[in-house]
Every structure is written in structure tokens, then in C-alpha cells.
Amino acid sequence: MSDLPPKRSIKRWLVTTNHKDVGVLYLSTALFFLVFGGVLALLFRAHLWESGGSGILGGSTYNQAVTTHGLLMVFWFLSPFAAGFANYLVPLQIGAKDLAFPRLNALSYWFYLFSGILVGISFFQGGSFAGGWTMYAPLNVPTYSPAMQATTGGNATILALILFTLSITIGTVNFLTTIHRSRAEGLGLWNVPMFTWSWLLTVWMMLFAFAALLAALLLLATDRVFLTQYFATDQGSGLLWGHLFWFFGHPEVYIVFFPALGIMFETFQTFTGRRLVGRKWVIIAMVLVAVQSFLVWMHHMFLTTINLPIKTLFMATTIGISLPFDLMVFALIYTMVKGRIRFTTPFLFSLGALVLFILGGITGVFLGAVVLDYEFRGTYWVVAHFHYVMVAGVTAMIGGLYYWWPKITGKMYSETLGKANFAVYFLGFNLLYFPMFLAWETPRRVFHYGEGLELYHQIATVGAFVLGASFLIMFYTLGKSLVSGPDAPDNPWEFSRTAEWAIPSPPPLDNWSGRPSYASGRLEFVDAATDGGAVAAGETATADVEDGGHEAHADHASIWPFGIGLGTFVFFLGLGGLTPYIGEFAEANGGDIGATADPSVVYPVLTGLGVAILAYVLFQFGREQFEAPEMAIAERWPFGGVDNTKFGVWVFLASDVVVFGAFIGAYVFMRIHAGWFEWSTVPPSALPGLINTYVLLTSSFTVILALVMAERGNKKGLLGALGATVLLGLTFMGIKAWEWSGKFAHGDFWFSGLEYSIYYVTTGLHGLHVLLGLFVAGFMIYRVLTVDAYLDDERPVEYFGLYWHFVDIVWVFLFPLFYLM
The missing domain is CATH 1.20.140 (Butyryl-CoA Dehydrogenase, subunit A; domain 3)
Known part of the structure; x- marks a missing residue:
């Protein structure tokens, strides 16, 4: 599917991958959540008309309204509203025809929409989450919540946040790849419009901040759904949540405000008729703020037991981050003073x-x-x-x-x-x-x-x-x-x-009739038929062509991003209701997990249905032939040596480093808090971990061998190397399953204590990464068998190798932490 239906057709909005359509979807959906969150705010403001607490809301409903209002406004309105502008405008401002990965752009929107629907549904599942938008421990776990809210409704809200962070991660990878590798000829980073600059720094902050939030939410979700013990104990769980959440939470302030600053810079320039005063210094100030935003999180924790010298240090960093903002404010004021408003x-x-x-x-x-x-x-x-x-x-x-x-x-x-x-x-x-x-x-x-x-x-x-x-x-x-x-x-x-003002309103589907270029120092459109000579901005130019004179054709439609979003939504909807089943199992095995609601067969069915939908749509997503050609001529400094997909993989792995770093950091933090040498080692023997270390290191070698075979065009060798990788991965999973089953046989479950929770969850996250890698490798074997894939273009094998090597490196850290120390 490549052609788009007309805009008046519902089908158009289900299948579109065009950045302008996705931008409109983001803007309209964010405005809906603005109304949703605003109505909740009016409810609790009406309740606060009188001082005695005898207003229109009860205590629990008030807490739900306040919590959901905060979550909706911070997550489902502010950032997505800015993302709507960015989707629509950033490719136009930098001279690109679309984002680097159009289907992933659509997928990020569907994850966003379905995550918001999941929040709305939570009100009808016994009550939404009511522990405040900051979700402080231990009030965020079932032990301290009403029974139904502790399971279905509260879980749905946490899982919705996880789905939202997945949407953000996909979007950040897409925008970083696009802005760094798809700028028009002659458009250096210093010269991109201020809104694009603000969004570039925003998505860099998002990449790492939301990865920390994702880690915190995954830990919280395991506590709520699987009844682990991260935040249900008095062993430093409140401090752990504070560190993880506010490492995200303070950069989030600038994540929200930077796009607004970018809009202010653009509108001040337009309506004062003057270039922004001190433009380069403003950009430097924004970069400083983006970096410093990760160094001030502890000022949200001044009331905790952190010692005074550390608090004083973070007070200094807090004062320091205000100084670049002073520069930006004065730049805007002087732009007004020197302009004609x-x-x-x-x-x-x-x-x-x-x-x-x-x-x-x-x-x-x-x-x-x-x-x-x-x-x-x-x-x-x-x-x-x-x-x-x-x-x-x-x-x-x-x-x-x-x-x-x-x-x-x-x-x-x-x-x-x-x-x-x-x-x-x-x-x-x-x-x-x-x-x-x-x-x-x-x-x-x-x-x-x-x-x-x-x-x-x-x-x-x-x-x-x-x-x-x-x-x-x-x-x-x-x-x-x-x-x-x-x-x-x-x-x-x-x-x-x-540049967006140099083309018709609204812009055509492919944005530009010619290739935008700034090589002469101003915007021109190059006649792509000869790719020589220039057409002045605003005049007509012929269609863009690829090298060799063949017209470039980019696809704009795919139903599979919507399908993936729907399947994930159904899976998460079912997952949120599994807690009662886990609770019955835990109580039968000596776990003290508190009261839970009666189990409903609907939720296991939904979980299984979601898995089935995802298996089908992901397979079809992989099979679909979708063309999103890279720009033949573009500014790509400082990442000119890699292609779009490879750069995107590196960016994704950078966020995954933060996720695993947070998990490992949680282990180290909780172990130090409990007393390093008083911590009981969960695995009784290091032998299974040692064997698995050798297995995974060997699998890295077979992945390299697969790349060599693909480069040589050796189909049998490629199949053999990929098959060996799959067998080694299955061996790793088999040893891990044998190790876990042995512990289960001795009554050592993930809910048996904090050390057990940390061991099972951390190694389980790594195992999930191995499992996802096995699915990808299996799909690659299918592609080699059916269409001789990767023999003429070995790059997908290299990209898979980057992911697989990363998973192996993570295990090299986990093995000594859990088996030797």
C-alpha cells in the first residue's frame, strides 16, 4: 500500500505516514486531551470552592481527578502538542520531504493515541491511578491502594505511561536521524531555524530522560502486575523512585518549554521584523541548559535524607541553570526593542x-x-x-x-x-x-x-x-x-x-517540486531534471529525481503501524488485569502481597489476543515493501559516515543504555542501602551464568560470521551463521529457564523478597531483549529463504549485529553483579 486516499476519507488517517498528516493527528489529539484534562481540573476546582472538603468530589475521586489531570497535561498534551508542530514543520524548515522513517513516525502516533485511550478506560476498571502525577513510592504500589485500583485501573494507567514512553522513544530516534542527516544542501546546523534548533535539543533530552522514566515505570509495572518488591519495602524504595523519576522529571520541564521557546523565537523575529539578537549565543545557552538539565534533579529531593553537602551542590547547579535562561530572556527583550512590533x-x-x-x-x-x-x-x-x-x-x-x-x-x-x-x-x-x-x-x-x-x-x-x-x-x-x-x-x-513560507498553503504532499538548496546562501529550488541550475524560491521546478535520472518515489501509506498500535493496546489492556491471578499464585506460595480483586477471565483472553495480533501485524510490517529513500544530496555533518538506519540503531541503543543503567543502578542502590555484604546472593551457583556468558559471546561471533557471508553473497553460509545464532540464543534461554525452574522448585519466587525481585526483573529484562533478537533473527532467516534477502545489501545483518552485540555486552555486566559478587 503506497497511495493515500483523500483527506475526507477515514482510511486516509488510518494508513497515512506523511509527516504533515501525522502532525495534524498529533495536534488534534493533543487538543482533545487538553479538553479531557481541563474538564478534570474544572471538577476539582469546583470542589475547592469551599474550605471544608465537602465539595462535589470524595477523597478518592478527588485524588484520581488531580492525578489524571497532571498526567494528561504533562504527558498527553504538552509534549505531543509540540510534537505535532515538529512533525508538520521540521521537515519543511530543513528542506526534507519527510521524516527519515515514515512508518515509525505513524507508529509513534498510534502508540500515543492508544496510550491515552488506555488512561481513559482506567476510570471504568475500578478507578484510575490516584497516587499523584509524580507517583511517589510507596503510595504507587498495590499494598497502599484500594484493591481494584491496585490492580486493573491503576495498572492500566502505569502501562499507558509505558506505551507513551515507547512512542516518545520511536519519535526521538526519528527526529534525531532526520535533523542530523536530512538537511538541505548548504543548511548547516548553525543556520537551521530556531524552532528546529529548539526541537533538536528537546529530542536529545527526551532520548535520555524518557529512557530513565521507562526504566522506573517498568520497575513499577512489575511491582503492580507481578507483585515484585521494588517499591513495597522500607529499604530505600522511596529514595530510589525519587532518583529515577526526577532524573526524568527535571529535564521534562525543559522538554516541555524548549519548543515553546522555539515558537517565541520564530514569532518575535517575524513580528518585530528583526533577526533574533545574539542568535548564536542563544543557541549556546540552549545547549548548556539541555546538558545541565540532567545535573539538577536532586533539588526536587531537598526534603529527603540526602546529606547537606550534596543538597548544597545541587542548589548551586540549580542557580547555574538559570543563567542561560537570563540570556534568552534578554535576547527576546532586545529583539523587541530593536524591532518594529x-x-x-x-x-x-x-x-x-x-x-x-x-x-x-x-x-x-x-x-x-x-x-x-x-x-x-x-x-x-x-x-x-x-x-x-x-x-x-x-x-x-x-x-x-x-x-x-x-x-x-x-x-x-x-x-x-x-x-x-x-x-x-x-x-x-x-x-x-x-x-x-x-x-x-x-x-x-x-x-x-x-x-x-x-x-x-x-x-x-x-x-x-x-x-x-x-x-x-x-x-x-x-x-x-x-x-x-x-x-x-x-x-x-x-x-x-x-522555508515553510516559500511553498503553497497548505503544502503539497511531497513538500517540494524541486530540491531545496542553500548552497548560494539563500533558499533556492534546484531543477532536479538536470540537478543543475537553480530556480528562485517560489517558482516552479520539476520533480526530484534520484541519481541516474530516475524519478524518486516515496510511499506514504501503510496500515501496519495502526495494527501494531492496536495489538499493543489490546495486550496492555489484558496485562493490567492479570494481577489477581498472580496474587492467587503468590498467596498459594507464601507471598504476603495483600488483598487483590477477584480474577476475571477477560484479561488473560485479551493478553493472548494482543500477542496474536502483534505476531501477525509485526510479521506483515516486516514483509511490506515500503520506500522511504534517503536524500541524495544533503547536509549530514557530523554523521555523514553512516546511513539513516544505522544512525537510528545507534541512537536507539543509546537510550537502551540508560534503561539498563537505571536497572543496574537500582540494584546497586538497593544493595548498598541494605548493606552490601548482607545481601543474599540469589543464584546458588555461578556455573549457569558462566556457561551462558560463553554462549552469548559465541553468538556474537556467529553474527559477525553472518555479516561476512552476506558480504560475500554466500546464501548457505548466511543461513548457517544466522541459524547458529538462533540456536545459541535458544540455548541461553533454555539454561536461564532451567535455572529459574530450579529456584521455583525451592520456593524462591520473584515476590519472595527484594533481592529475588531485583534478580528476576533485571535478568528478565535482558532475557526479553534476547527473545526479541531471536524473533528478528528468525524473521531474517525467513527472508533469506523466500527472497534471497541481504545477499545484495548486507546492511540489515550489520544493524541486527549491533543490537545483538549490545545485548551480549549487557550480560557481561550482569554476570559478575548477580553471580560473582
């Missing part, structure tokens, strides 16, 4: 975002000081500060929606309605959040407060409804534009300076 709707929202962010940043300095943090932590001061920063980002992104709306839809909107939207929005924002500074003594996540604070909360509730009304105005304004607005010119803004 036009107060359009996009600029008003961007200017409002700058004002709100300054206030949010100043109030955040209070929380960066250890002494003041002792007073403010856990109060509404944090709530107000957090929203003045995060929702300031939303403010800028609404400005971005108005800014690029003519490009995306080909329609103009009413400036009068847009400015009215801003006025109501800005009033509602400050009415809602500023009183929270005054009512700072209110404890967070508590459904009642002192009587003296009632007036501030009532003002905030009024502000919440005013802010909600502003979004109704926005939807009306944009809806009216879509239905009856005047047609937009290709470039409605006089001083816009990025």
Missing part, C-alpha cells in the same frame, strides 16, 4: 508567554534554595510556580497554533476574535494561578484547606472557568476559519524567514 494574535500570545515565564522563573528561585524549599515544598507555592512555567509554554504554543494555522489549513482567521481569545486567556490564567501564591500555605493534593484561604481559592476557581472559556473562543475562532475563513496566501506574514 506588530501586535498580531501570535505575537500577543508569545509576549504573554514571556511575561508569565519571567514570573514563573523568579518564583522558582525560591524553591532552589534549600532553606526556603523546606518551607515551600508540598504547598501551593509549588503549584503556582509550576503552572506559571509549564502553562507559559502552553501560551506560546497557542501562539504557534495561530502563527502556523494559515500554513496548515490554507485559511486565515479573524484577528479580532484571536485578540479577544488572548485577552480572556491572559485574564483567566492570572486569576487562576496568581492567587495560589497568596494561598501558598494550602497543602498540595489535599481536598480541603484552612478557612482563611477560601477567598483565594474562590478567585482561582473563577479564573479556571474564565481560562476554560478562552479555549472555547479559540476553538470557535479556528473552527470558523476552517469553515468560512478567507484563503491564506503562501506567506501571510511580511517578515517570516523560514
Whole structure:
């Protein structure tokens, strides 16, 4: 399947892989989750109208509403809304026809959508997760939750977050490959538009931050579904969760705000008619923030038992990370001072975002000081500060929606309605959040407060409804534009300076009729029929061609990303309900895991059905012939020596390093906390681990041999080497299964104690990687047998080898940790 149905067809949106379509899907879905999370916020703000806690919500429903509101806004609205802009605009801004891996781009969207549906369903499974959006231990495990919420509904929320992080990981690999390897000729990194720069740094942060979150969520999911003991004990579990979560959580602030900054940079330049003052210094400042964001996480843990010198060090890093932001703020101010401002709707929202962010940043300095943090932590001061920063980002992104709306839809909107939207929005924002500074003594996540604070909360509730009304105005304004607005010119803004404004509104399917080039210092379109001479921006050029004069054809449609998303959704939906079965097994074997709900046969059936769907659609995904050719001429510094897929594999493995690093770090942390030499060694003998080490190292050799055979075009040799790799992998899994079964026979299960949980989960994650590698190797053998694959192009064998060698290297670390120490 390669041709796209028309946009009015539902089928179009199920099969599309085109980056602009995926961008529209992200934007519209994120706005839906904005409404979902906003309605929850209005519910609990209405509840807080009175101080005694006798409002419209009970304690449990209030906690669910607050928790789900936070999760939806942080995960399912903020980042995906920015991702929608990035999907639509980044290829246009850098001169690419699409993202490097279009099918994976579609898959990232379907994972995102189905993860959000899973959250919605959780309310109908006994109750959604209610432990706060930060999910602090030990309140995040079944022992401290109501029975049904501890299993089905709460599990569904955690599994939805895992599915969301998988979506993010796929997207980051795609964007990093695209931006680093698919820039138009002559477009160096220094010269890419500021929005693309902001998104590039965002996805680099996402790659490592969300990998840490994925590790934390996987550990939490094993606690909730399989009843392991990571966060159910008093052996440092609260600190462990804090370190893992906030290593993600603080970069997430910049992950959310950087795209908003990029939008502010673009709109300030356009509506002041001036290039951003200190542009290169702003880029350097953003790079510094991106790096430093991983060095400040412990300032969220000032109230824990971490010693004072460490806290002081992190107070210093917190102050240090504010300095580059000062530079960015002054750059925006000086750009206004030196320009001629036009107060359009996009600029008003961007200017409002700058004002709100300054206030949010100043109030955040209070929380960066250890002494003041002792007073403010856990109060509404944090709530107000957090929203003045995060929702300031939303403010800028609404400005971005108005800014690029003519490009995306080909329609103009009413400036009068847009400015009215801003006025109501800005009033509602400050009415809602500023009183929270005054009512700072209110404890967070508590459904009642002192009587003296009632007036501030009532003002905030009024502000919440005013802010909600502003979004109704926005939807009306944009809806009216879509239905009856005047047609937009290709470039409605006089001083816009990025490439997306050089093509029609909305852009054609393949973006460019010629090959974009900046070789002359300005945007031109090269006549691809001869690939020589240039056509000025805005003029017509012939279709792009590959080397040799043959027209390049990129596919745009595939149903299999949707199928993979659906299969994963069904699998996770079933997995979340298996806890009662595990609980019965645990109780029958002496496990003290607390009460669980009665098991339902529906969930095992759904789990099996999900596995069956995934097996089929993944097989078809692998078989599908889908063309996504690399750009023949592009700027690829500093990664010109590798192709797109190899670079993507390296980037993915970099994130997997963080996942395994977090698992190993959790083992080391918990063992040190318990006393290193008081830790009982789970495997009674090192012999099985030693044999498996030799088995895996040998399998690395057979993978290298397979690559050599593929390079020589030796089909029998390739089949033999891949077959040997599969046999060695199965041998590893067989020895591991024998080792585990021996422990089970002695009553040593994963729920028997913390050391058992850590051993089974860590080696189990590695075993899952081995199993996935075996499936890939088996599929490669099928391809060699049926279509003589890899004999003319051995690169897929090399890519598989990179993954397999990584899995082997991880075992080299796990063997001494679990078998020898």
C-alpha cells in the first residue's frame, strides 16, 4: 500500500505516514486531551470552592481527578502538542520531504493515541491511578491502594505511561536521524531555524530522560502486575523512585518549554521584523541548559535524607541553570526593542508567554534554595510556580497554533476574535494561578484547606472557568476559519524567514517540486531534471529525481503501524488485569502481597489476543515493501559516515543504555542501602551464568560470521551463521529457564523478597531483549529463504549485529553483579 486516499476519507488517517498528516493527528489529539484534562481540573476546582472538603468530589475521586489531570497535561498534551508542530514543520524548515522513517513516525502516533485511550478506560476498571502525577513510592504500589485500583485501573494507567514512553522513544530516534542527516544542501546546523534548533535539543533530552522514566515505570509495572518488591519495602524504595523519576522529571520541564521557546523565537523575529539578537549565543545557552538539565534533579529531593553537602551542590547547579535562561530572556527583550512590533494574535500570545515565564522563573528561585524549599515544598507555592512555567509554554504554543494555522489549513482567521481569545486567556490564567501564591500555605493534593484561604481559592476557581472559556473562543475562532475563513496566501506574514513560507498553503504532499538548496546562501529550488541550475524560491521546478535520472518515489501509506498500535493496546489492556491471578499464585506460595480483586477471565483472553495480533501485524510490517529513500544530496555533518538506519540503531541503543543503567543502578542502590555484604546472593551457583556468558559471546561471533557471508553473497553460509545464532540464543534461554525452574522448585519466587525481585526483573529484562533478537533473527532467516534477502545489501545483518552485540555486552555486566559478587 503506497497511495493515500483523500483527506475526507477515514482510511486516509488510518494508513497515512506523511509527516504533515501525522502532525495534524498529533495536534488534534493533543487538543482533545487538553479538553479531557481541563474538564478534570474544572471538577476539582469546583470542589475547592469551599474550605471544608465537602465539595462535589470524595477523597478518592478527588485524588484520581488531580492525578489524571497532571498526567494528561504533562504527558498527553504538552509534549505531543509540540510534537505535532515538529512533525508538520521540521521537515519543511530543513528542506526534507519527510521524516527519515515514515512508518515509525505513524507508529509513534498510534502508540500515543492508544496510550491515552488506555488512561481513559482506567476510570471504568475500578478507578484510575490516584497516587499523584509524580507517583511517589510507596503510595504507587498495590499494598497502599484500594484493591481494584491496585490492580486493573491503576495498572492500566502505569502501562499507558509505558506505551507513551515507547512512542516518545520511536519519535526521538526519528527526529534525531532526520535533523542530523536530512538537511538541505548548504543548511548547516548553525543556520537551521530556531524552532528546529529548539526541537533538536528537546529530542536529545527526551532520548535520555524518557529512557530513565521507562526504566522506573517498568520497575513499577512489575511491582503492580507481578507483585515484585521494588517499591513495597522500607529499604530505600522511596529514595530510589525519587532518583529515577526526577532524573526524568527535571529535564521534562525543559522538554516541555524548549519548543515553546522555539515558537517565541520564530514569532518575535517575524513580528518585530528583526533577526533574533545574539542568535548564536542563544543557541549556546540552549545547549548548556539541555546538558545541565540532567545535573539538577536532586533539588526536587531537598526534603529527603540526602546529606547537606550534596543538597548544597545541587542548589548551586540549580542557580547555574538559570543563567542561560537570563540570556534568552534578554535576547527576546532586545529583539523587541530593536524591532518594529506588530501586535498580531501570535505575537500577543508569545509576549504573554514571556511575561508569565519571567514570573514563573523568579518564583522558582525560591524553591532552589534549600532553606526556603523546606518551607515551600508540598504547598501551593509549588503549584503556582509550576503552572506559571509549564502553562507559559502552553501560551506560546497557542501562539504557534495561530502563527502556523494559515500554513496548515490554507485559511486565515479573524484577528479580532484571536485578540479577544488572548485577552480572556491572559485574564483567566492570572486569576487562576496568581492567587495560589497568596494561598501558598494550602497543602498540595489535599481536598480541603484552612478557612482563611477560601477567598483565594474562590478567585482561582473563577479564573479556571474564565481560562476554560478562552479555549472555547479559540476553538470557535479556528473552527470558523476552517469553515468560512478567507484563503491564506503562501506567506501571510511580511517578515517570516523560514522555508515553510516559500511553498503553497497548505503544502503539497511531497513538500517540494524541486530540491531545496542553500548552497548560494539563500533558499533556492534546484531543477532536479538536470540537478543543475537553480530556480528562485517560489517558482516552479520539476520533480526530484534520484541519481541516474530516475524519478524518486516515496510511499506514504501503510496500515501496519495502526495494527501494531492496536495489538499493543489490546495486550496492555489484558496485562493490567492479570494481577489477581498472580496474587492467587503468590498467596498459594507464601507471598504476603495483600488483598487483590477477584480474577476475571477477560484479561488473560485479551493478553493472548494482543500477542496474536502483534505476531501477525509485526510479521506483515516486516514483509511490506515500503520506500522511504534517503536524500541524495544533503547536509549530514557530523554523521555523514553512516546511513539513516544505522544512525537510528545507534541512537536507539543509546537510550537502551540508560534503561539498563537505571536497572543496574537500582540494584546497586538497593544493595548498598541494605548493606552490601548482607545481601543474599540469589543464584546458588555461578556455573549457569558462566556457561551462558560463553554462549552469548559465541553468538556474537556467529553474527559477525553472518555479516561476512552476506558480504560475500554466500546464501548457505548466511543461513548457517544466522541459524547458529538462533540456536545459541535458544540455548541461553533454555539454561536461564532451567535455572529459574530450579529456584521455583525451592520456593524462591520473584515476590519472595527484594533481592529475588531485583534478580528476576533485571535478568528478565535482558532475557526479553534476547527473545526479541531471536524473533528478528528468525524473521531474517525467513527472508533469506523466500527472497534471497541481504545477499545484495548486507546492511540489515550489520544493524541486527549491533543490537545483538549490545545485548551480549549487557550480560557481561550482569554476570559478575548477580553471580560473582
